[in-house]
Amino acid sequence: MSSPINQLLRYVNSVLESGRHAHIHTDSLPDELYELGGAIKKLVKRYDATVALAAELHDKCEDEMAQKQIKNMTIEQYSLLISSFIQYMPQQILVLTKEDNRILLMNEAAVKQLHTDAGYIGKITGAMSFYTVGADGSEVEISYCGEKGEEYLHIRAFALNWKDEEAVVYVISDISESKKELKALEIHAFRDNLTHLYNRTFGMKALEELLDKKSKFVLLFSDLDRLKFINDEFGHNEGDMYIINAAKHLLAFGTDAVVCRLGGDEYMALVPDITYEEAEVKAIEIYNALANDDYLSDKSYEYSMSFGFVAVDEGNTLSASELLNIADERMYENKRERKRARGLL
Numbered sequence: 001m002s003s004p005i006n007q008l009l010r011y012v013n014s015v016l017e018s019g020r021h022a023h024i025h026t027d028s029l030p031d032e033l034y035e036l037g038g039a040i041k042k043l044v045k046r047y048d049a050t051v052a053l054a055a056e057l058h059d060k061c062e063d064e065m066a067q068k069q070i071k072n073m074t075i076e077q078y079s080l081l082i083s084s085f086i087q088y089m090p091q092q093i094l095v096l097t098k099e100d101n102r103i104l105l106m107n108e109a110a111v112k113q114l115h116t117d118a119g120y121i122g123k124i125t126g127a128m129s130f131y132t133v134g135a136d137g138s139e140v141e142i143s144y145c146g147e148k149g150e151e152y153l154h155i156r157a158f159a160l161n162w163k164d165e166e167a168v169v170y171v172i173s174d175i176s177e178s179k180k181e182l183k184a185l186e187i188h189a190f191r192d193n194l195t196h197l198y199n200r201t202f203g204m205k206a207l208e209e210l211l212d213k214k215s216k217f218v219l220l221f222s223d224l225d226r227l228k229f230i231n232d233e234f235g236h237n238e239g240d241m242y243i244i245n246a247a248k249h250l251l252a253f254g255t256d257a258v259v260c261r262l263g264g265d266e267y268m269a270l271v272p273d274i275t276y277e278e279a280e281v282k283a284i285e286i287y288n289a290l291a292n293d294d295y296l297s298d299k300s301y302e303y304s305m306s307f308g309f310v311a312v313d314e315g316n317t318l319s320a321s322e323l324l325n326i327a328d329e330r331m332y333e334n335k336r337e338r339k340r341a342r343g344l345l
Contacts (some may be wrong), residue, residue: 092172094121097165101189102127104162110172124155124170133157133168137311141175153177192261194240195247203260203268207320210270216277217272221327224249225304225335234301246305249290253282268324276311283307306335308316 061245067174092110096103101121106114114120137158142145143150156171209219224246231239243265250259250267258270271279290303308331310323318326 041227062253089171092170092174092314093164094124094170094172095167096125096170098120098159098168101168104165104167112280124153124172128155128157128170130169131157133159145177151176190249193263195244197247197250197267198258198260200260200262202259203262203270204320206258206260206270207268207323210318211274211310211320214316215272216313217270218274219284219310219312219323219327220253220267220269220271220279221308221324221331222267222269222283222305223335224329226301227265230301238299242303245293245295245303246290249286249293252286252289268327274311279311283309298308306331306338308332308334 007165009267089107090109092113093105093107094103094110095105101188104123117123123142123144126140127140128138131138131140139154141152141154141212145151152175154175158169158171159165160169190198192199207219224242226335227239227242230242235283246265247259247261247267250269251257253259253269253271256272260268262268272283287305290305293303296303308327308329309328310330312318312323314322
């Protein structure tokens, strides 16, 4: 029989099997959960026997009273099965009326959550209001601001008839921890370990996306002056501090800018909604702030960086690598100009 209860039973069995074999999250499951398999099998046998009896009644009786008896027996078995196993589920289970979201049944996990957050049911039903919930079930992931900050839920909903009322069963899993772990992995994948700026992979991806969208922005390319000298004369710890302090000052381009460390002493910034001239003014401010960094108060060396800019607009036809090459050349010209000013060229 293809029905909502079959869908739910398959879902419960998958939870039981994953808890038994996956070697993860099993500490959160109650001891009785692994005894639930036998209990469910017994309930299913009773359910199958009832369905068989109902079929027999159907064959023998064709009057309206017999048909109603069959329907009531089936609904009663649905309710019995669901009520019996949901109390063992680690997920939050809610059975609500379809018309007005009145609570028909909820397990202990759902009760606990509702005591913590009085508006919890409204968040669930509100999230599912954009979806058509049928007997085959619907799934969605939502996020909301809870007591612990950003929280994430996976919701699976089934429509069924519950004691002569149209209802929806919600199976709700808290996936906040897995989402946070995923975010941590993304940060690790796209962040530079030393400076915590974005890394080259993320920076190039962001540049390609801006070009695809025909966005207006300024691309800045910069590197540190005399990093090799500081590494050789004062040690790589001092060189690392130079790289870190420069990264800190580059963030002055603003929260909308994508600032990344390309590698070594090279950086790239993608600054939206700014003119070439405004970018130059901001770069001078950053240059001066870096030169006067507090870290240098007891040091015998100086900090400085060189900059190259390219203004990009919706009419751009150059590729990402071509734009970087232009910015790189302008950065080296900026470096040569300052050396000439100091009489070094």
